Amino acid sequence: xxxxxxxxxxxxAIHALKGISFQVNQxxxxxxxxxxxxxxxxxxxxxxxxxxxxxxxxxxxxxxxxSIPPQNVVAKGISQVPEGRRVFANMTVxxxxxxxxxxRKDKSGIKKDVERVFELFPRLKxxxxxxxxxxxxxxxxxxxxxxxxxxxxxxxxxxxxxxxLAPILVKQIFDIIKEINAQGTxxxxxxxxxxxxxxxxxRAYVLETGKIVLGGEAKELxxxxxxxxxxxxx
Amino acid sequence: MGHILQQFSQQAVNGLSLGSIYALIAxxxxxxxxxxxxxNFAHGDVMMVGAYLGxxxxxxxxxxxxxxxxxxxxxxxILGMLxxxxxxxxxxxASRIAALITAIGVSLFLEYGGMLLVTAQVQTYPPVFPETVxxxxxxxxxYGDVVMLVTSVVLMxxxxxxxxxxxxxKSMRAVSFDKDAALLMGVNVNNTISATFxxxxxxxxxxxxxxxxxxxxxxxxxxxxxxxxxFVAAVLGGIGIIPGAMVGGLVLGLTEAFVxxxxxxTWRDAVAFLILILVLIIKPTGLFGKNVREKV
Ligand SMILES: Nc1ncnc2c1ncn2[C@@H]1O[C@H](COP(=O)(O)OP(=O)(O)OP(=O)(O)O)[C@@H](O)[C@H]1O
Ligand SMILES: [Mg+2]
Numbered sequence: 445x446x447x448x449x450x451x452x453x454x455x456x457a458i459h460a461l462k463g464i465s466f467q468v469n470q471x472x473x474x475x476x477x478x479x480x481x482x483x484x485x486x487x488x489x490x491x492x493x494x495x496x497x498x499x500x501x502x503x504x505x506x507x508x509x510x511s512i513p514p515q516n517v518v519a520k521g522i523s524q525v526p527e528g529r530r531v532f533a534n535m536t537v538x539x540x541x542x543x544x545x546x547x548r549k550d551k552s553g554i555k556k557d558v559e560r561v562f563e564l565f566p567r568l569k570x571x572x573x574x575x576x577x578x579x580x581x582x583x584x585x586x587x588x589x590x591x592x593x594x595x596x597x598x599x600x601x602x603x604x605x606x607x608x609l610a611p612i613l614v615k616q617i618f619d620i621i622k623e624i625n626a627q628g629t630x631x632x633x634x635x636x637x638x639x640x641x642x643x644x645x646x647r648a649y650v651l652e653t654g655k656i657v658l659g660g661e662a663k664e665l666x667x668x669x670x671x672x673x674x675x676x677x678x
Numbered sequence: 679m680g681h682i683l684q685q686f687s688q689q690a691v692n693g694l695s696l697g698s699i700y701a702l703i704a705x706x707x708x709x710x711x712x713x714x715x716x717x718n719f720a721h722g723d724v725m726m727v728g729a730y731l732g733x734x735x736x737x738x739x740x741x742x743x744x745x746x747x748x749x750x751x752x753x754x755x756i757l758g759m760l761x762x763x764x765x766x767x768x769x770x771x772a773s774r775i776a777a778l779i780t781a782i783g784v785s786l787f788l789e790y791g792g793m794l795l796v797t798a799q800v801q802t803y804p805p806v807f808p809e810t811v812x813x814x815x816x817x818x819x820x821y822g823d824v825v826m827l828v829t830s831v832v833l834m835x836x837x838x839x840x841x842x843x844x845x846x847x848k849s850m851r852a853v854s855f856d857k858d859a860a861l862l863m864g865v866n867v868n869n870t871i872s873a874t875f876x877x878x879x880x881x882x883x884x885x886x887x888x889x890x891x892x893x894x895x896x897x898x899x900x901x902x903x904x905x906x907x908x909f910v911a912a913v914l915g916g917i918g919i920i921p922g923a924m925v926g927g928l929v930l931g932l933t934e935a936f937v938x939x940x941x942x943x944t945w946r947d948a949v950a951f952l953i954l955i956l957v958l959i960i961k962p963t964g965l966f967g968k969n970v971r972e973k974v
Contacts (some may be wrong), residue, residue, distance in 0.1 A: 494858055518864035528860040532852055543852055546845075547864040595864065 445470045445630060446491070446509075446522075446599060451500035453483075453490050460486045462654040463500065468599065473621070473631040475641040475662065477675055478651035484634040485527050487651070488601045491632075492524045493517040494502070504599070504675035521598035525605060527634075529588040533577030537568055540576050540587055544594025561590035564620055582613045589620070599630045606637045618644050621655055642666040650675070681874075684816040689939035690932065695823045697931020698830035699892065702885035703908030704915070704923035705837060706758075706878030712854040712918035713874045715774065720761060722905015723788035724879045728754045728886025729896045730796060737802050743806045747829070751880040752888045758879025759872050767868075792898035800897045803890040807896040826888050833884055834924055837877065841920060847872050856916065907947075910954050916964030925965060929953070 446468040453461040468474045478484050489495045491502065493514035502509040504520055512520075517611055523544070532540050541561060541627050542613045545554045562569035565586040571579065576587055585605055592600055602621065606614040625631050635641035642648055642662045649672065650658040658665060703725055710718045715964055728750040735746035765784050769777045810821040832847035841847035849870040861867055889904065890896045911930045915922025937946040958963060 492862055494861060513866075514861040514863040515866050518862070526859065526862060526863050530862075532855050532859065534855055535851065539848070543848065543860075543863045543865075546849070591863075643703055 445505060446632065447501075447503045448487075448491075449501040451490065451497045451502060451510075452608060453486055453495055453497050454598075455486075456503055459488065460654055461497075464651070464654070464656050466659065467501075467650050468630060468632050469545045470598075470630055471625075471628075472647060473625050473633060473645045475633040475635055475645035476650045476651055477635055477641055478600060479636065479637045479675075482567050482651040483654045484636075484651055485603055485653075488524055488526075488632070488634055491517070491522065495560075514639060515547065515671040521596070521600075522601065523592040523597040524601040525585075525588045525592045525603060527603040527607065529581075529583050531576040531579070531587050531591065534575065536575055536589055537572045537579070540591050541568075541594050544591035547595065557594055557596060561593055564593075564623065565590055582605070582609050582617075584616060584621075585609065585613075587616075589624075593624065593629075597629060599632065602633045602646065603632065604635055604637075605633070606635060606640055614640060638671070639666075642671075642676075685939060686936075687815075687817045687855065689935040691817060691819060692939075693821060693932035693935030694928065695826050695892065695931070696825075696934060697928035698827055698909045699885050699888050699927075700904065700908050701924045701927025702830055702833060702888070703883045703904060704911035705834070705908055705920065706882045706926045707912040708915070708917055708920060709850070709874050709878045710911070712920075713850060713871055714766065714770070714777075716766060716777050716781065716969060716971055717909070718766075718878075719778070719905070720794065721878070721882055721909065722901035722903075723785050723792075723899070724754055724758055724761075725882040725886040725889065725904065726792065726898060727757060727788060728883030728897070728903035729799075729890040729900060730792070730886075732887030732890055733801055733803060733896055736806055737877040743825070743887075747884055747887050752883075753877040754883025754886070755880040759873040761879075762875040767871075789898055789901070798898060798900065800895045803894050806891050822891055826892065829888060829949075830886065833881060837881065837920070838840035840877070840956075846870070849935050850874055907931040909949065910950060914954055914957055914964055916967035919964070919966045922964055922966035 448663055449465050450463045451461055452463055476487060486495065490497055493512060495521065496551060497510050503523060507520065509517065516655070525591055532543060541558055545557070551666065567583055568586055568590055573582065576584065579587060592647065605621070609617065621631060621633065622644055625637050633641055633645060645662040647660065648662045648665045649656050658670065703721065705719060706721050710716060726847070729752035731753050732746045735741045735749045761784055765780050766777060769780055777967060807822040807825060812819040841850060849860065849865045850873065852863065852865055853867055853870045857867060889900070908927065910925045911926035914929060915926030933950055933953060934946040937943065937949045961967065
């Protein structure tokens with residue numbers, strides 16, 4: 445479904461992605477783990493079209509992805525829950541969800557999806573007229589995920605959904621990620637919390653300073669000596 | 679006592695009329711700042727162009743007020759979009775000072791280019807409105823004042839509606855708040871910025887026509903002082919905040935009227951700036967500014 449081949453990305457002179465290749469197949473949960481500054485967010489931003497690869501190839505369902513603007517990436521069926529949630533703090537919960545459906549015109553379909561989001565996150569329903577800036581961190585994460593679902597994505601990119609959340613909430617969020625996947629959305633999950641990420645993913649890749657150093661079945665990686673030492677605390 | 683009250687109300691009417699023009703100009707400043715973080719110093723000059731467009735429409739084409747207003751707004755909107763595309767867009771990722779200097783350049787270009795085109799000579803606006811004066815309990819309302827107030831209020835209402843409820847308004851709010859997040863929603867940021875310049879410039883064009891009607895005379899440098907005052911109004915209300923610009927404009931207009939009413943008209947600009955300084959000392963983000971803290 446999503447294929448990256450030898451993708452290089454720069455920030456000015458900084459070579460942030462040094463030729464990464466990986467793929468995500470329909471229906472999977474794939475995780476990209478790595479420590480601070482490895483290039484995880486850079487990878488997702490590049491897929492979403494916020495950054496341009498200088499070299500390499502990116503395709504989604506066989507169509508080129510490397511040279512189209514972000515709005516066309518969304519239109520093709522890829523949406524992102526960015527690092528740090530980035531909800532529109534000055535808008536209400538409902539307006540944020542509307543923004544998620546920005547490119548859609550099917551009013552009744554949008555309404556249905558709002559209901560679906562409220563089923564996944566009942567908390568959001570209670571707070572639908574509340575201004576997003578006043579939500580708790582966990583609620584903002586839920587809103588960011590709900591907003592991303594509103595574009596009806598085939599592939600959802602999640603950037604560190606567990607960041608700054610209490611363990612119990614992290615568990616809840618990951619359960620919902622599994623649920624979203626079960627309902628038919630393919631997931632590419634970026635995490636520093638390797639333990640949680642590997643427990644929900646089918647496959648995983650390990651990113652280190654802009655390069656993919658390992659890849660395979662999530663279970664196998666979780667059991668491997670290297671990953672346990674570096675990412676699972678021994 | 680009754681006399682003082684009457685004087686007071688009269689100045690309030692004058693202040694509201696003038697203030698609503700400042701508010702219209704301030705809105706463009708604040709919207710553009712909100713979305714591209716640029717103080718568009720050419721904004722007052724777009725207002726001047728609007729004044730000339732209205733003048734051409736009424737004197738040369740013999741149109742009445744509303745078509746002239748509409749014409750000025752549409753052409754100003756196009757001018758605003760062109761300015762953005764040609765002068766500011768190439769500098770979007772450059773330093774802020776580069777964009778600011780460019781804005782000053784555009785301002786000078788419009789002022790002196792305008793002089794070449796229409797000469798530096800002062801032009802007189804035709805009497806667009808009947809000279810009717812309404813006397814309500816001793817307070818004089820000129821027909822023109824009423825039309826001006828109504829026009830401003832209608833335009834501000836339209837703007838509010840656009841920003842709150844339409845797709846383009848929602849994109850404007852989203853891009854102002856977080857450009858990258860807006861991109862991830864599928865918002866076309868370039869078009870949104872163009873639309874913002876168009877709307878802000880249309881309001882400035884309308885303000886120009888009202889300015890011509892209010893003061894009767896127009897010239898190519900007429901945009902400088904009102905532009906500066908509208909900028910003060912925008913900062914006063916909290917730059918980037920739309921209701922702030924409306925209130926800032928009205929506060930400024932009322933202040934000027936009252937200071938003039940007290941017989942100290944030479945002081946009115948000083949007082950306006952004094953208020954600005956005081957507000958900024960007490961509340962640096964302006965009257966409507968909030969210090970939004972983001973939750974992590
Ligand atoms: N806007 C930028 N300008 C310059 N360098 C950047 C920029 N953003 C990221 N980088 C650099 O690119 C590299 C990868 O950053 P990235 O944000 O992708 O890391 P990450 O894996 O998401 O880290 P984290 O887990 O801390 O979020 C880092 O070395 C970072 O310093
Ligand atoms: Mg990151």
